[in-house]
Amino acid sequence: MSRNNTPTTASATAIADNYTISIGRTHCSLLSSSIGASFSIFVVNIVVILISCKVVHVFLRRLGQHQMISDFIIGLTVGNVIILRSSMEEHVVHSIAHISSIAFALYLFVVALEMDPKTILRFSGPHTRIAIIGIISTIGVTLFSYTLINRAAPSLPIKPSHPIISAISISLAATSSPILTRLVTELKIHKSEIGRLAVRTALANDLLCTSLMCLGVALYTFHSPYGRTSSAAISATLRILVIAVQAWLILKLINPVLRKINDRNPEGKPIRGLDMAAVCGVSALLCYCSTFIGFDPSFNAFVVGLCLPRDGRMSNFLIGRINFMLSTIMLPLYLVLVGISCDFGSLIRAEKRSNVYKMMIVGLIGAVGKITGTVVYSIRHGMKWQEAVALALLLNIKGYFHIFCAHNAAIAGVIDNNMMMVMILIAIGTVIPTPLVVAFIVRRARARERGKPMGLQWSKPGGEIRILVGLHGPEDVPMAVNMIEAMRGLGDVGGGLAAFVVDMVEMTDKAAATLVHGEGMEAVTVKDEGIVEMREQIGSALEAYVGESGEGLTVRRMLAVSSFDNMHEDICSAAQDCLAVLVILPFHRRQLLDGTMDAGHPGHCLLNQKVLQFSPCSVAILVNRGLHRSISSSLSTAIQNTCAVFIGGADDREALAFASLISHHPAVKLTVLRFLTEARNKPSGPGRRVLAAAGKQEIEHKTDDEFFMGFYERYVEGGKGVGYMEKNVESGAETVATLRALEGRYQLFIVGRGKDRVSVLTAGMSEWAECPELGPIGDILAASDFSVSASVMVVQQGDVARGFKVIDDEFLPL
Structure with a gap:
C-alpha cells in the first residue's frame, strides 16, 4: 500500500x-x-x-487672451461637468497633484532667475517708485477696508486673521510680470514707452511682493522642522538666519563655480552633459534643503533663483528648459487641477454668502487702491491721465503666483474653498479685459499726424532718411549691408542715414518660454540659445561694418518676436515708431547652389504680403541673387551695374526715387530704362465711372511725365553719370522680350510693383504671375529662367489713401 x-x-x-x-x-x-x-x-x-x-x-x-485663461477653462469644464469628471480616475488626479506640487517651486525659481535685483531696484528710473507706491496703496487700502467690514458685520472666517489678510493684501498688490511680459509682446506694445515702463514696473513689483511673501512665510511658520512646537519668535529668527547664510554661500561659493562652468561652455558649442547635470542637481538641492529648517521649498526656490547670476549660458539654459516644461505640461496640468477643485455652484449654495460677498468686496477695493495709487503718482510726475489709467490697469494683472497662493492656502486649511474661488476669480478677472486696455494703449502710442505720406518721394531735403531692414537670419546680413551702404550717399537729401535692423524671430513655444525683460528700446528679449547665437552673429557682422563705415550712418538693432501671422504688426508699428520712409524685406525664396530658387518659406511669404498691405510707408522686397557674395563697403562686385525700370505709376516713381539715392555712391553705375508706347490705354464705353477712370489715368500720366522730367534734368542732363535708355513697345510680350535682352548686363534691377498700374505694357502678365507680391515686372525678373546673378528690388509706394479721410480716390494728391 x-x-x-x-x-x-x-x-x-x-x-x-x-x-x-x-x-x-x-x-x-x-x-x-x-x-x-x-x-x-x-x-x-x-x-x-x-x-x-x-x-x-x-x-x-x-482675442488676445493668455494661455492661463484657456487652461483654467479646461480645468473648470473637467471639474464641473459630471460626465467628464467621472471619466477621470482618481489616480490621475493624484498624479497631477504630485506634478503640480513641483510646478510652484520651478515657477518661482525661474521667475527669480530672470530678475536682476540691482538693475530692477535702481532708483534712477520711475518704475521702482511706481511699484512701491502701488504696493503701499494696495496694502493700506486692503487692510483698512477689511477692518471696516469686520466692524460693520461678523468677521470673515480667517484664522489667524492678521497674517492671512496681510498675505492677501500683498497678493492683491503683486503684478504677474511673466503674464504681463508675454501679453505686452503678443499685443505689440513692447516698443512703446508705456509698454517698456509697464514691463519694468511689473518686474520691480513682482520682486518686492514675492520677497515680502517669502518673509511672511518664514515669520509665520510656527512649527520646528522636527515636529515639536517651539517659540514662534525663536523659530522665525533661526529660519531667517539660515536663509541668509544660504544666500551668502550661494553668492560667495556657488556663483564663482557657475561662472567657470559658463567659461567651459562657450556659445556655439554643445553644453557638456556633466556640467548640465551638476547645475540641475545643485539647483534642486539648494531649493529643497529648506525642508530641514521648516521653510517652504517653493519660496526657498525663489530665494535661490534670486541669488544665482542672471547672465550666463547656464542660466539661459535653465530658464529656457524650465519655462518650456512649465508652459507646455506642468502649468496647464496645475490649472486643470485647480479647476477640478473649484465648484462654483457652492458659491451660490453657500450658507454664509455674506462672507463671499465681503471677500469679493475686499478684493475689488484692493484693486481700486492699487489703480488709484499708481494713477495719482503717475499724473503728479508728468504722465497724461489716460496713459496713467492704462498703466495702472496693466499693472493690476494677476497670474499663476496668485492662483498658487490661493490654492495652497485652501489645501492648508487656512481659508475655505469659497474664499479660494473668490481669489481665483479676482486673479482671472484682471487678465481677461487686458486686450481692451492694450487696444486703448495702441491707439495712444500709435497716434501720428494724419495725412502725412511716408516715402522717399516726400523726404525733406537735408533731413535724415530712416529705413527699416528686416532680417530672418545671418544669411541676410550681406544683403542688408549692401543696401545700407548703397544709400549712404543719400543724393541731394544729404541729411544722414539711420538704419533700424530688425531681427524677425518666430514666436514658437520654445521661444516664448525664454522671453525675459530687455534693455534699451526693447521691453523684452529672447534667451533661447539658438536665437541668442543668431543675434550675436548678426550683431558682430553689423558692428564690423559700422566700424569701417565712417560718419553719417546710424545703425540700431531691434527685435520682432511673433508668429508669422501677426509679425507684420511688429514691422509696421516699428516703422511707424521710428518714422521710417522705407521698409526693406528679403524675398521668401532663396537661391540654391545651382542658381535656381527654392520653394521658399510660406511664413516669410505671408509676412511680406501683409507688410505690403498694411505698411505705413514704402516697402521694398529684395530678391537676393549675388548680394551674399560681398559684405564689403566698396560694393565693387555686388551692385556695380544697376538698372531702374520705369513704366509709370506711383510705385515706379518711388522706385526711381530710390534709384536716385543710390546713384551717388561711387561704386554704383545707374542706368534708367523707360518703356513708352504711342497708344494711350484709354477706356471705351459710356458712363460716369469710365470718364472718371479716364480722367484719373490722364492725371497719372501727367504726374509720371513731370516726375520723370525732373529726374532726367537733375541726374541725366545734370552730369550725375546716370545712363538713360528708352524703349517703345506696344504689348506685354514686347516688354518681356526687351527685359530678357538685358540678361547678364546688370547686377541689380530696381522696379516698381505696379499694384494700381493700368498699361498695355504689362497687359496679361498678372494672370500667370507666380509671385503676385512682386508685381508683373518683378515676377519676370525674379524667375529662375531669367538670370542667376541679377538681384531684384521691387518697390511699393506707401499707401497715401490710408492717411486721408476721403470719399473718392479722385481727391487724393499724387
Missing part, C-alpha cells in the same frame, strides 16, 4: 504545485495587465487635457 500511495501523493503534490504556480502566473499577468491599462488611461487623460488646452488657446489667442 505504501508503495502504491507514494507516487499518488507525489503526483498530487506536483499537481497542487503546478496549480499554485499557474494561479500565481495568472494573478501576475492580471496585475500587470491592470497596471498597463491604468497607465494607458493615465497617459490618454493627460494627452487629452493638454491637447484640449492647446485647441482652446488657439481660439482665445485671437
Whole structure:
C-alpha cells in the first residue's frame, strides 16, 4: 500500500504545485495587465487635457487672451461637468497633484532667475517708485477696508486673521510680470514707452511682493522642522538666519563655480552633459534643503533663483528648459487641477454668502487702491491721465503666483474653498479685459499726424532718411549691408542715414518660454540659445561694418518676436515708431547652389504680403541673387551695374526715387530704362465711372511725365553719370522680350510693383504671375529662367489713401 500511495501523493503534490504556480502566473499577468491599462488611461487623460488646452488657446489667442485663461477653462469644464469628471480616475488626479506640487517651486525659481535685483531696484528710473507706491496703496487700502467690514458685520472666517489678510493684501498688490511680459509682446506694445515702463514696473513689483511673501512665510511658520512646537519668535529668527547664510554661500561659493562652468561652455558649442547635470542637481538641492529648517521649498526656490547670476549660458539654459516644461505640461496640468477643485455652484449654495460677498468686496477695493495709487503718482510726475489709467490697469494683472497662493492656502486649511474661488476669480478677472486696455494703449502710442505720406518721394531735403531692414537670419546680413551702404550717399537729401535692423524671430513655444525683460528700446528679449547665437552673429557682422563705415550712418538693432501671422504688426508699428520712409524685406525664396530658387518659406511669404498691405510707408522686397557674395563697403562686385525700370505709376516713381539715392555712391553705375508706347490705354464705353477712370489715368500720366522730367534734368542732363535708355513697345510680350535682352548686363534691377498700374505694357502678365507680391515686372525678373546673378528690388509706394479721410480716390494728391 505504501508503495502504491507514494507516487499518488507525489503526483498530487506536483499537481497542487503546478496549480499554485499557474494561479500565481495568472494573478501576475492580471496585475500587470491592470497596471498597463491604468497607465494607458493615465497617459490618454493627460494627452487629452493638454491637447484640449492647446485647441482652446488657439481660439482665445485671437482675442488676445493668455494661455492661463484657456487652461483654467479646461480645468473648470473637467471639474464641473459630471460626465467628464467621472471619466477621470482618481489616480490621475493624484498624479497631477504630485506634478503640480513641483510646478510652484520651478515657477518661482525661474521667475527669480530672470530678475536682476540691482538693475530692477535702481532708483534712477520711475518704475521702482511706481511699484512701491502701488504696493503701499494696495496694502493700506486692503487692510483698512477689511477692518471696516469686520466692524460693520461678523468677521470673515480667517484664522489667524492678521497674517492671512496681510498675505492677501500683498497678493492683491503683486503684478504677474511673466503674464504681463508675454501679453505686452503678443499685443505689440513692447516698443512703446508705456509698454517698456509697464514691463519694468511689473518686474520691480513682482520682486518686492514675492520677497515680502517669502518673509511672511518664514515669520509665520510656527512649527520646528522636527515636529515639536517651539517659540514662534525663536523659530522665525533661526529660519531667517539660515536663509541668509544660504544666500551668502550661494553668492560667495556657488556663483564663482557657475561662472567657470559658463567659461567651459562657450556659445556655439554643445553644453557638456556633466556640467548640465551638476547645475540641475545643485539647483534642486539648494531649493529643497529648506525642508530641514521648516521653510517652504517653493519660496526657498525663489530665494535661490534670486541669488544665482542672471547672465550666463547656464542660466539661459535653465530658464529656457524650465519655462518650456512649465508652459507646455506642468502649468496647464496645475490649472486643470485647480479647476477640478473649484465648484462654483457652492458659491451660490453657500450658507454664509455674506462672507463671499465681503471677500469679493475686499478684493475689488484692493484693486481700486492699487489703480488709484499708481494713477495719482503717475499724473503728479508728468504722465497724461489716460496713459496713467492704462498703466495702472496693466499693472493690476494677476497670474499663476496668485492662483498658487490661493490654492495652497485652501489645501492648508487656512481659508475655505469659497474664499479660494473668490481669489481665483479676482486673479482671472484682471487678465481677461487686458486686450481692451492694450487696444486703448495702441491707439495712444500709435497716434501720428494724419495725412502725412511716408516715402522717399516726400523726404525733406537735408533731413535724415530712416529705413527699416528686416532680417530672418545671418544669411541676410550681406544683403542688408549692401543696401545700407548703397544709400549712404543719400543724393541731394544729404541729411544722414539711420538704419533700424530688425531681427524677425518666430514666436514658437520654445521661444516664448525664454522671453525675459530687455534693455534699451526693447521691453523684452529672447534667451533661447539658438536665437541668442543668431543675434550675436548678426550683431558682430553689423558692428564690423559700422566700424569701417565712417560718419553719417546710424545703425540700431531691434527685435520682432511673433508668429508669422501677426509679425507684420511688429514691422509696421516699428516703422511707424521710428518714422521710417522705407521698409526693406528679403524675398521668401532663396537661391540654391545651382542658381535656381527654392520653394521658399510660406511664413516669410505671408509676412511680406501683409507688410505690403498694411505698411505705413514704402516697402521694398529684395530678391537676393549675388548680394551674399560681398559684405564689403566698396560694393565693387555686388551692385556695380544697376538698372531702374520705369513704366509709370506711383510705385515706379518711388522706385526711381530710390534709384536716385543710390546713384551717388561711387561704386554704383545707374542706368534708367523707360518703356513708352504711342497708344494711350484709354477706356471705351459710356458712363460716369469710365470718364472718371479716364480722367484719373490722364492725371497719372501727367504726374509720371513731370516726375520723370525732373529726374532726367537733375541726374541725366545734370552730369550725375546716370545712363538713360528708352524703349517703345506696344504689348506685354514686347516688354518681356526687351527685359530678357538685358540678361547678364546688370547686377541689380530696381522696379516698381505696379499694384494700381493700368498699361498695355504689362497687359496679361498678372494672370500667370507666380509671385503676385512682386508685381508683373518683378515676377519676370525674379524667375529662375531669367538670370542667376541679377538681384531684384521691387518697390511699393506707401499707401497715401490710408492717411486721408476721403470719399473718392479722385481727391487724393499724387
